[in-house]
Amino acid sequence: MIDFPAGLSALTDRYDVVLCDVWGVIHNGVRNFPEACEALERFNADHGPVVLISNAPRPSSDVLAQLDGLKVRREAWSAFVTSGDATRSLLAARAPGKVWKIGPERDEPLYAGLGLEGAGCEAADFICCTGLFDDENETAEDYRGQLQVAADRGLVFICANPDRVVQRGDKLIFCAGALADLYEELGGQVVMAGKPYAAIYDLALAEAERLKGGPVDRSRVLCIGDGVITDVLGAENQKLACLFVAKGIHGDKALGPDGLLAPEGVAKLLAAESVGAAHAIADLVW
Incomplete structure (x- = not known):
């Protein structure tokens, strides 16, 4: 009850x-x-x-x-x-290395001091997603092509925010969890850091x-x-x-x-x- x-x-x-x-x-x-x-x-x-x-x-x-x-x-x-905070420990365990960073510029402090090099989906060793680059206008579907390339290469996808959507004012916007769901759908491996x-x-x-x-x-x-x-x-x-x-x-x-x-x-x-x-x-x- x-x-x-x-x-x-x-x-x-x-x-x-x-x-x-x-x-x-x-x-x-x-x-x-x-x-x-x-x-x-x-x-x-x-x-x-x-x-x-x-x-x-x-x-x-x-x-x-x-x-x-x-x-x-x-x-x-x-x-x-x-x-x-939880994600940084996952990133540190993969340093040094090349990471495909998916997310807005404001999330760059997540990588500070870890010795990781940014790369695209065809050259990276793994993925870290903090969100969409333009969450006001994009959806997960905008990333399908590149995520398929990464999934075919067997890259691990670290999801720094398991939320699928969040409310910004009166609008629902997509978060990293939505991309993680798509990546799993495409056959990729996802590692989650936050709730739940x-x-x-x-x-x-x-x-x-x-x-x-x-x-x-x-x-x-x-x-x-x-x-x-x-x-x-x-x-x-x-x-x-x-x-x-x-x-x-x-x-x-x-x-x-x-x-x-x-x-x-x-x-x-x-x-x-x-x-x-x-x-x-x-x-x-x-």
């Missing part, structure tokens, strides 16, 4: 660590969500550490400027880990232990996120409780005619991917 709390405050007696998704929960890439930020601030101040856990394909130190620019107060969290895979959770829980000064009771860790196949599945794989933020990238699919959260809508979204969540809420609030 899924619990439907009125807000995060209703769960403070059950959890003392929060691992919280970023994009779709506390901002949409254009503006922050004030009530969600306030909820995290209050938990972080009075109940336990909040560790932000994001599928951003850049090192966490490089993503801070985006949060600051969106006026997400640093009091809302105590630590921050990204898929980029273990590496990023290992980093996040290590940060929680550092902040608490000792071991963390996993039964008292709450994951918060809006992605069924990333956040909810990741929490389930790690045997951690999840508060599913049912709007986010799913929009009004879990809402009833009255605009309120509909339990049957939530159940349908989760059942479609054969996952479960302990709790669900429309938007994160206190």
Whole structure:
């Protein structure tokens, strides 16, 4: 049975660590969500550490400027880990070498200091994808031809952001996970770094232990996120409780005619991917 709390405050007696998704929960890439930020601030101040856990394909130190620019107060969290942090260890294991870098220029810090040389699909030793070069206008299909060449050569595809889509303002844009799906369809091998895979959770829980000064009771860790196949599945794989933020990238699919959260809508979204969540809420609030 899924619990439907009125807000995060209703769960403070059950959890003392929060691992919280970023994009779709506390901002949409254009503006922050004030009530969600306030909820995290209050938990972080009075109940336990909040560790932000994001599928951003850049090192966490490089993503801070985006949060600051969106006026997400640093009091809302105590630590921050990204898929980029997890990806760098995968890249370092393949250095020196030639990598086909798929993604925008802003993701270049992911490769800093690793001794990797950029190359095209016909000369690279492996692929690292952080996203589409022009995610405002391109889709995965624009990459089919080059990805087929790489798949035929047997190149491993490292996916730095398992998200398939993300909401930017009112628009859904394609992410690296969409290219990873296509690459597997073409017969290629994919290695994932972020949610729902273990590496990023290992980093996040290590940060929680550092902040608490000792071991963390996993039964008292709450994951918060809006992605069924990333956040909810990741929490389930790690045997951690999840508060599913049912709007986010799913929009009004879990809402009833009255605009309120509909339990049957939530159940349908989760059942479609054969996952479960302990709790669900429309938007994160206190």
